[in-house]
Amino acid sequence: MRIRIHRGTKEIGGTCIEMEAQGKRIALDVGLPLDAPDDPEEHKSLLPRVPGFREPDESLLGVLISHPHMDHYGLAKYIRPDVPVYIGEAAHRIMKAASAYFPDGSSFTAPHFIADRTPVEIGPFRVTPFLVDHSAFDAYSLLVEADGKRVFYSGDFRAHGRKSALFEAMVARPPKDIDVLLMEGTTIGRTGSAEGFATEKELEQEFVQTFKGTKGIHFVWTSSQNIDRIVTIFRAAKRTGRVLIVDLYTAVVLEATGRDSIPQASWPEVRLYTPFSQVLAIKKKELFQDLGRHKVNRVFPEHLPDLASRAVMLFRPMARNDKGVESVLDGAGFTYSMWEGYLKEKGSIRVIKWLEGHGIPRCTIHTSGHASVADLKRLAAALAPRTLVPIHSFETGRFGEFFENVFRRDDGQWWEV
Ligand SMILES: [Zn+2]
Structure with a gap:
């Protein structure tokens, strides 16, 4: 078996790995690079030069997407539609549900679904997905077997989220005889990675204290697709006697998880509020069915003042100039709950200015979606690969400080397993 990494040997995001055995090939992830231009028109040219992505090539048997984060699937929509795509079923549902609300929230037509510890045969390849703890829902590591070799691709993972039991099960009973481990190292070199990160449970406690200390409404800015975080916020809200108000986009994403253990817009502790700009979008895009399914606990601008302290x-940034939201800014609090790096973006700066303009205090409560160095070490030790190839990190040159048998590769370079 041969492998080449098209993007990711020296960067986070844009991940794409090509594997070849017996003249047949598969690709793992086709992500959008983090430094891609804002203009989607320019993205197509970033599609990696994998034969079969652009022109017909029958030796390309399929593409597997490890999880629904843009930096892992964002370029997949430019691949010829006859190339089979494999992805988790819930992951696909979330992407499909979100696609009506975001111009770049693409989905795939007729994908093949992968499931935890259920091998799929793709020509000479046998691929076994392992569900992992990550900030994206329905995320997998992938074990690829071919030509008597075994390659384990970690995808993105962590051990301090709400699904940490998955990580513990993996290190307790790891797949054996791994020839190559392709392991992410997002947090290497980042603040706090060496010491270990706060768990989602610890965050829940922080949110409880913060909500208690807020007189009026408390806004939390996070990704609606970070389901672990939504659960954390929901639980903290419930513990402080507050309802969680979500917009329609969040409601459809929560529904798309397909899990009745995850908060839903129909739950008694949840309310649906559609800011005016979303009302316009609902009309324009005819999202009346989504609204119809989720309106049971809907509240309107006139209800917000009474509800605010509870x-x-x-x-959502679009809610800044919403009449209902503007009516509840007295005594309001605000928590930022995403990676701090995004705060430098133009949209975030506008939000910060808006908060400052209204005298709303701001704090950050967040933990990484990726494993700490200690947990990366635990996975590497458990899998004990013959070689460990760094991927998805800006610090791949530092892997040798932390792990055994590290063999760094270059983008585009084939190597024999
Ligand atoms: Zn990810």
Whole structure:
């Protein structure tokens, strides 16, 4: 078996790995690079030069997407539609549900679904997905076997989220005889990675204290697709006697998880509020069916003042100039709950200015979606690969400080397993 990494040997995001055995090939992930231009028109040219992506090539048997984060699937929509795509079923449902609300929230037509510890045969390849703890829902590591070799691709993972039991099960009973481990190292070199990160349970406690200390409504800005975080916020809201107010986009994403253990817009502790700009979008895109399914606990601008001191609202930047939101800014609090790096973006700066303009205090409560160095070490030790190839990190040159048998590769370079 041969492998080449098209993107990721020296960067986070844009991940794409090509594997070849017996003249047949598969690709793992086709992500959008983090430094891609804002203009989607320019993205197509970033598609990696994998034969079969652009022109017909029958030796390309399929593409597997490890999880629904843009930096892992964002370029997949430019691949010829006859190339089979494999992805988790819930992951696909979430992407499909979100696609009506975001211009770049693409989905795939007729994908093949992968499931935890259920091998799929793709020509000479046998691929076994392992569900992992990550900030994206329905995320997998992938064990690829061919030509008597075994390659384990970690995908993105962590051990301090709400699904940490998955990580513990993996290190307790790891797949054996791994020739190559392709392991992410997102957090290497980042603040806190060496010491270990706060768990989602610890965050829940922080949110409880913060909500208690807020007189009026408390806004939390996070990704609606970070389901672990939404659960954390929901639980903290409930513990402080507050309802969680979500918008329609969040409601459809929560529904798309397909899990009745995850908060839903129909739950008594949840409310649906559609900011005016979303009302316009609902009309324009005819999202009336989504609204119809989720309107049972809907509240309107006139309800917000009464509800404010008993509510946590998931913040959407588009809601800044909404009449209902503007009416509840007295005594409001605001928590930022995403990677701090995004705060440098133009949209975030506008939000910060808006908060400052209204005198709303801001704090950050967040933990990484990726494993700490200690947990990366635990996975590497458990899998004990013959070689460990760094991927998905800006610090791949530092892997040798932490792990055994590290063999760094270059983008585009084939190597024999
Ligand atoms: Zn990810």
